[in-house]
Amino acid sequence: MTTSQLTPGIVPGRLKADDYCTNFADVAPPLDRHEARVAADRCYFCHDAPCVTACPTAIDIPLFIRQIATDTPVAAAKTILAQNILGGMCARVCPTENLCEGSCVRETAEGKPVEIGALQRFATDTLMASGIHPFTRAAATGKSVAVVGAGPSGLACAHRLAMLGHEVKIYDAQPKAGGLNEFGIAAYKAPGDFAAAEVAWLMKIGGISVVTGWRLGRDGSVESLAADHDAVFLGMGLAGVNALGLPGEALAHVTPATDFIHDLRQATDLASLPVGRDVVVIGGGMTAVDAAVQSRLLGAENVTIVYRRSRGEMPASWHEQDHATANGVRIITNAAPVALHGQGALSEVEFAYTQAGAKGLELTEQTFRLKADQCFTAIGQTLSGQPEALKLDGRKIAVTGPGRTSRAGVWAGGDCAAGGDDLTVTAVAEGRDAALDIHASLTGGANG
Amino acid sequence: MADLTTNFIGIKSPNPFWLASAPPTDKEYNVRRAFEAGWGGVVWKTLGSEGPPVVNVNGPRYGAIYGADRRLLGLNNIELITDRPLEVNLREIKSVKRDYKDRALIISLMVPCDEDSWKDILHRIEDTEADGIELNFGCPHGMAERGMGSAVGQVPEYIEMVTRWCKQYSRMPVIVKLTPNITDIRRPAEAAHRGGADAVSLINTINSITSVDLDLFAPEPTIDGKGTHGGYCGPAVKPIALNMVAEIARSPVTRGMPISGIGGVTTWRDAAEFMALGAGNVQVCTAAMTYGFKVVQEMISGLSDYMDRKGFTSTDALVGRAVPNVTDWQYLNLNYVTKAVINQDDCIKCGRCYAACEDTSHQAIAMSEDRIFTVKDEECVACNLCLDVCPVEGCITMRELGKGEVDPRTDRPVGDYANWTTHPNNPSSQAAE
Numbered sequence: 069m070t071t072s073q074l075t076p077g078i079v080p081g082r083l084k085a086d087d088y089c090t091n092f093a094d095v096a097p098p099l100d101r102h103e104a105r106v107a108a109d110r111c112y113f114c115h116d117a118p119c120v121t122a123c124p125t126a127i128d129i130p131l132f133i134r135q136i137a138t139d140t141p142v143a144a145a146k147t148i149l150a151q152n153i154l155g156g157m158c159a160r161v162c163p164t165e166n167l168c169e170g171s172c173v174r175e176t177a178e179g180k181p182v183e184i185g186a187l188q189r190f191a192t193d194t195l196m197a198s199g200i201h202p203f204t205r206a207a208a209t210g211k212s213v214a215v216v217g218a219g220p221s222g223l224a225c226a227h228r229l230a231m232l233g234h235e236v237k238i239y240d241a242q243p244k245a246g247g248l249n250e251f252g253i254a255a256y257k258a259p260g261d262f263a264a265a266e267v268a269w270l271m272k273i274g275g276i277s278v279v280t281g282w283r284l285g286r287d288g289s290v291e292s293l294a295a296d297h298d299a300v301f302l303g304m305g306l307a308g309v310n311a312l313g314l315p316g317e318a319l320a321h322v323t324p325a326t327d328f329i330h331d332l333r334q335a336t337d338l339a340s341l342p343v344g345r346d347v348v349v350i351g352g353g354m355t356a357v358d359a360a361v362q363s364r365l366l367g368a369e370n371v372t373i374v375y376r377r378s379r380g381e382m383p384a385s386w387h388e389q390d391h392a393t394a395n396g397v398r399i400i401t402n403a404a405p406v407a408l409h410g411q412g413a414l415s416e417v418e419f420a421y422t423q424a425g426a427k428g429l430e431l432t433e434q435t436f437r438l439k440a441d442q443c444f445t446a447i448g449q450t451l452s453g454q455p456e457a458l459k460l461d462g463r464k465i466a467v468t469g470p471g472r473t474s475r476a477g478v479w480a481g482g483d484c485a486a487g488g489d490d491l492t493v494t495a496v497a498e499g500r501d502a503a504l505d506i507h508a509s510l511t512g513g514a515n516g
Numbered sequence: 517m518a519d520l521t522t523n524f525i526g527i528k529s530p531n532p533f534w535l536a537s538a539p540p541t542d543k544e545y546n547v548r549r550a551f552e553a554g555w556g557g558v559v560w561k562t563l564g565s566e567g568p569p570v571v572n573v574n575g576p577r578y579g580a581i582y583g584a585d586r587r588l589l590g591l592n593n594i595e596l597i598t599d600r601p602l603e604v605n606l607r608e609i610k611s612v613k614r615d616y617k618d619r620a621l622i623i624s625l626m627v628p629c630d631e632d633s634w635k636d637i638l639h640r641i642e643d644t645e646a647d648g649i650e651l652n653f654g655c656p657h658g659m660a661e662r663g664m665g666s667a668v669g670q671v672p673e674y675i676e677m678v679t680r681w682c683k684q685y686s687r688m689p690v691i692v693k694l695t696p697n698i699t700d701i702r703r704p705a706e707a708a709h710r711g712g713a714d715a716v717s718l719i720n721t722i723n724s725i726t727s728v729d730l731d732l733f734a735p736e737p738t739i740d741g742k743g744t745h746g747g748y749c750g751p752a753v754k755p756i757a758l759n760m761v762a763e764i765a766r767s768p769v770t771r772g773m774p775i776s777g778i779g780g781v782t783t784w785r786d787a788a789e790f791m792a793l794g795a796g797n798v799q800v801c802t803a804a805m806t807y808g809f810k811v812v813q814e815m816i817s818g819l820s821d822y823m824d825r826k827g828f829t830s831t832d833a834l835v836g837r838a839v840p841n842v843t844d845w846q847y848l849n850l851n852y853v854t855k856a857v858i859n860q861d862d863c864i865k866c867g868r869c870y871a872a873c874e875d876t877s878h879q880a881i882a883m884s885e886d887r888i889f890t891v892k893d894e895e896c897v898a899c900n901l902c903l904d905v906c907p908v909e910g911c912i913t914m915r916e917l918g919k920g921e922v923d924p925r926t927d928r929p930v931g932d933y934a935n936w937t938t939h940p941n942n943p944s945s946q947a948a949e
């Protein structure tokens with residue numbers, strides 16, 4: 069039986085085989101050498117450049133762009149990777165419109181920033197294609213460090229520690245390393261199995277071993293790790309999800325957006341992935357946008373994002389919102405879900421319009437229902453398997469300085485640690501900085 | 517639309533834009549199309565003596581220097597004079613001139629430095645109906661090794677001698693094309709003047725090596741692993757050419773001698789600058805080689821708009837207008853004080869002015885936490901560097917301090933005109949009072 073966009077319910081294969089390739093191709097195709105040279109020429113080599121300040125990993129952007137302009141892209145890549153070992157992934161997934169490019173003086177001058185992300189990708193792709201791993205390890209220190217989580221923060225931390233001569237063991241609950249680079253990032257941002265390739269390239273530094281299928285809380289504890297190693301870094305992200313807490317939430321086809329994306333990222337054949345005809349996504353962040361857009365790309369006919377606050381307050385950037393609407397996603401704002409309806413399986417989601425009240429957001433009497441055979445919730449992830457005995461700050465692990473937790477010898481960074489945006493690049497910066505602090509403490513350096 | 521007609525040493529052309537003697541003017545096919553595109557005149561690619569023509573290299577003959585976005589700023593060549601037979605060139609010149617009587621057609625010549633050779637070539641070109649001749653004393657490579665081109669142009673006595681022969685054996689107006697590969701451009705110009713030249717044209721190309729192949733370790737363009745110095749031209753040489761034109765225009769010996777300005781003319785503005793410094797017309801090569809014949813249309817419309825704006829009814833009103841303002845350093849007013857001013861509305865906060873002034877000038881720009889850049893008048897010496905490196909045109913300007921206004925850097929009020937010749941620090945100053 070053939071299915072199409074109009075087939076009701078949750079079915080796979082709504083599109084023709086070719087459409088999947090087109091839809092999930094590189095959303096921002098790489099620059100070729102000529103394009104990179106032209107783009108690089110636009111950089112003004114600013115003094116104390118605002119883009120560097122805006123980059124959480126503080127890559128020397130004017131320098132690497134000048135290196136591209138002078139036809140030394142491998143040197144440019146080294147400049148990038150020395151600060152951000154996942155510079156390749158960051159070049160693809162960073163919301164540059166809010167970071168480096170958002171602060172580019174040519175954004176001020178002409179409303180068109182230097183294409184920093186694309187240039188970063190050009191440089192790092194060039195280096196990775198050559199198979200070079202440009203870093204070597206310092207003399208062995210004899211120290212070993214446990215890293216929990218093989219996401220961006222854990223990988224950045226592990227790489228820096230390995231460079232400094234320590235032995236690193238990464239423990240991760242999933243069967244594969246990469247964290248959300250592998251299981252979360254939208255498929256069209258890093259196609260071609262880039263996440264796995266980047267991890268393999270990163271591991272070339274040596275001195276890092278990975279234990280997969282190992283869950284903190286089930287297979288070991290912070291204390292057992294601390295006993296087996298000289299230091300512990302926690303970079304396990306936010307593995308739990310917030311629940312709506314509404315009637316009907318248990319109906320079939322109401323799922324966390326992250327689960328849907330996880331399945332999508334791991335699917336070997338996108339045509340085998342079922343998706344609804346009418347999809348509703350609740351939330352306003354990057355996860356909501358990615359779930360909505362990818363539902364459309366899989367062939368859903370109507371996809372609607374519903375966010376409880378205004379458009380300007382959406383955590384997803386304007387660029388991402390535009391990306392959603394350009395892909396035919398409808399965005400409804402100032403409306404919050406009040407109930408999910410259906411008989412066994414979901415058929416409608418009911419919303420109430422909201423307004424700003426004295427004590428924050430209030431529901432109004434005005435309600436409406438959206439037809440839905442599938443609903444994705446994307447209202448935030450939470451720390452799960454919460455490590456015992458570590459002080460929390462809100463719902464995340466409390467840290468001071470470069471990721472020091474309340475327990476000596478244990479550091480944390482990335483999404484699981486308080487402070488900083490939940491972004492790949494922030495996770496990298498925090499993992500790297502924690503590694504430097506761990507190194508100082510293990511070698512009795514000035515910061516130790 | 518202003519009247520751009522020029523009369524240069526009796527040679528009329530509908531506009532002052534001539535194509536310089538070079539590949540664009542090497543053959544009838546090109547020259548006809550150049551005239552159709554609107555060029556006012558051409559100087560035909562240099563002709564040599566009767567006999568087997570010279571041969572060019574068969575590998576690359578150009579090298580280049582680029583600015584941002586691969587914009588060609590400087591071009592270098594190792595091409596020789598025309599490599600086509602003399603009779604073919606002469607036939608074509610005659611045919612073109614017959615059809616374009618209103619355009620200027622000049623024949624460029626280069627033959628060995630003896631009287632017979634010059635007499636012979638002048639005789640052969642007699643009945644082409646060309647409007648004049650230009651003596652190529654400029655080519656700095658190849659031909660110079662054979663005792664021609666710049667080898668002649670570097671010896672004022674030879675220039676004078678050959679010019680005299682040409683005036684003697686030809687009825688045509690004689691333009692002497694000068695090489696810049698000398699220390700003082702006034703000497704060859706004076707020699708041309710003594711020889712009776714009707715005009716000088718300058719500059720020819722500058723001796724140069726544009727780049728080195730870092731794998732072959734050879735200059736570029738590279739011919740079978742070797743390279744040689746070539747002639748440099750294009751926008752990069754304009755400042756050198758402008759100065760040389762001005763030196764001739766203001767020298768007491770050569771003042772008033774007609775000049776055809778050449779060197780980096782790329783836009784109407786460049787042309788107007790050459791003319792203001794005394795050039796009666798301009799010649800163009802690299803701009804045409806970079807963008808094609810069509811560029812002349814922008815030059816024509818631009819110059820014409822400018823003249824209308826200025827109320828100049830003929831190019832004569834423009835020619836030489838800036839010459840009286842070219843002076844020696846010692847006569848510059850040391851009591852003229854300006855200060856850089858940064859327009860905060862236009863500033864894009866790149867900080868280039870700050871880096872430039874702080875690291876290499878006078879530490880006269882303050883940078884605040886939130887990247888506001890302001891000039892410290894008490895430090896600013898008005899060097900202009902900040903303005904020069906600012907990417908936003910017009911964002912940084914120079915404000916002139918009024919007479920009597922106190923310069924916060926020196927705490928002295930701005931005084932009347934006074935120059936170095938009378939300055940107390942000058943050991944040889946002639947006391948003013």
Ligand SMILES: Cc1cc2nc3c(=O)[nH]c(=O)nc-3n(C[C@H](O)[C@H](O)[C@H](O)COP(=O)(O)OP(=O)(O)OC[C@H]3O[C@@H](n4cnc5c(N)ncnc54)[C@H](O)[C@@H]3O)c2cc1C
Nearest residue numbers: 217219220221241247248284304305482483490491492495
């Ligand atoms: C759908 C989605 C799209 C996103 N898109 C972008 C984007 O485009 N750009 C961007 O900058 N950011 C994006 N982000 C955010 C970004 O992915 C995260 O900020 C980043 O991955 C955080 O890195 P991390 O190392 O802290 O955690 P994670 O990447 O979450 O990695 C944590 C690792 O820890 C492991 N783990 C978890 N619990 C345990 C445990 N108990 N025991 C052992 N191992 C455990 C996990 O398996 C995982 O491998 C997105 C996030 C999501 C969910």
Ligand SMILES: Cc1cc2nc3c(=O)[nH]c(=O)nc-3n(C[C@H](O)[C@H](O)[C@H](O)COP(=O)(O)O)c2cc1C
Nearest residue numbers: 752872875876877878897898899900901902904905
């Ligand atoms: C503002 C300025 C002042 C200079 N003053 C001197 C000088 O006093 N003595 C000197 O030998 N060269 C001087 N130079 C020339 C430079 O040393 C250098 O030879 C020249 O700028 C060419 O090099 P560059 O273009 O690669 O910088 C000066 C250059 C500049 C731009």
Ligand code: SF4
Nearest residue numbers: 873896897899900902
């Ligand atoms: S003019 Fe020169 S001294 Fe004055 S602020 Fe600009 S760079 Fe500094």
